[in-house]
Amino acid sequence: MKVYLTQFVKKITNPERNPRLFPSEQERCGAEQAVAEPVHAGSCAGARPESFHLPVGRAKAHYVRSMFACIASRYDLLNTILSFNQHHAWRRLTVKLLRVQPGQLCLDVCTGTGDFAIELARATGAQGRVIGADFCEPMIRSGQSKVRRQTGGVVRMTVADAECLPYASGLFDVVTVGFGVRNVVDLEKAVAEMVRVVKPGGRVGILEFNRPPAVWYRPFVDFYLFQVLPRVGGLFGRRDAYTYLPESMKSFVSREELAACMTRAGLDDIQIYDLNFGTVCIHTGVKRMEPRL
Numbered sequence: 001m002k003v004y005l006t007q008f009v010k011k012i013t014n015p016e017r018n019p020r021l022f023p024s025e026q027e028r029c030g031a032e033q034a035v036a037e038p039v040h041a042g043s044c045a046g047a048r049p050e051s052f053h054l055p056v057g058r059a060k061a062h063y064v065r066s067m068f069a070c071i072a073s074r075y076d077l078l079n080t081i082l083s084f085n086q087h088h089a090w091r092r093l094t095v096k097l098l099r100v101q102p103g104q105l106c107l108d109v110c111t112g113t114g115d116f117a118i119e120l121a122r123a124t125g126a127q128g129r130v131i132g133a134d135f136c137e138p139m140i141r142s143g144q145s146k147v148r149r150q151t152g153g154v155v156r157m158t159v160a161d162a163e164c165l166p167y168a169s170g171l172f173d174v175v176t177v178g179f180g181v182r183n184v185v186d187l188e189k190a191v192a193e194m195v196r197v198v199k200p201g202g203r204v205g206i207l208e209f210n211r212p213p214a215v216w217y218r219p220f221v222d223f224y225l226f227q228v229l230p231r232v233g234g235l236f237g238r239r240d241a242y243t244y245l246p247e248s249m250k251s252f253v254s255r256e257e258l259a260a261c262m263t264r265a266g267l268d269d270i271q272i273y274d275l276n277f278g279t280v281c282i283h284t285g286v287k288r289m290e291p292r293l
């Protein structure tokens with residue numbers, strides 16, 4: 001079954017059979033680079049799937065920023081296709097689990113095109129304020145008009161690094177991140193920053209892909225991640241970006257390790273919610289109250 005499926009996917013995504021669906025490297029990146037280059041001069045081509053090695057340290061930050069700059073204009077569309085349009089519901093559920101209240105001040109880091117910020121704004125209402133922060137300006141720019149249209153100005157989109165947030169400690173009621181922590185260079189630092197800027201008693205929510213706990217389900221997930229996803233990404237000229245995604249998922253920490261990291265950063269009452277057989281995970285935590293002297 002797996003062999004047939006693999007052959008079928010290979011056939012429909014073969015550039016020689018479908019040359020119009022597969023732009024050349026130059027065609028693929030040329031248009032996007034015109035947008036991306038003034039901000040971040042990175043290669044759209046990235047690593048070849050056959051020789052993909054996840055970059056580390058500063059090279060990872062550079063790679064991630066350049067890659068998202070490249071896919072910014074098609075990020076929303078690909079998100080919708082590849083998640084079978086479930087991604088909005090995942091963020092909405094996270095906001096619900098975090099019990100976001102009208103009038104609150106919220107921060108969404110690694111906000112990308114701002115979908116999480118939009119969900120937060122729906123919950124905080126006209127009296128609330130939401131900041132969406134991302135270190136990739138083309139992603140912010142790409143989402144700006146959508147965010148304005150859907151929230152009427154309560155969301156401010158800004159360029160900021162999740163590992164070094166430009167906000168005072170204890171400022172926000174709620175801090176979220178969606179599909180972002182997998183991409184940062186130093187996970188401990190990013191989570192510690194999220195916890196630093198939230199108020200004592202405030203909540204932090206992390207929505208992220210993870211490995212499904214059920215072993216029997218993993219071959220299906222691997223097939224989707226390593227066979228289908230890069231090829232569908234390739235149809236949109238973004239094969240390298242959608243090769244990075246499964247590789248980054250594979251090397252990401254387990255749900256238990258992420259929970260432990262949140263505890264170390266100063267969160268209590270960590271709850272883990274598995275969606276889609278555990279391929280998508282929501283972690284929530286409450287910032288510890290400062291000890292009274």
Ligand SMILES: C[S@@+](CC[C@H](N)C(=O)[O-])C[C@H]1O[C@@H](n2cnc3c(N)ncnc32)[C@H](O)[C@@H]1O
Nearest residue numbers: 068110111112134135136161162178179180183
């Ligand atoms: C997969 S996208 C997720 C976007 C959005 N949160 C969503 O739910 O669709 C990951 C985002 O994380 C951003 N990112 C990665 N590392 C970052 C960092 N250190 N600081 C800020 N943003 C970062 C990328 O630029 C990208 O926009």
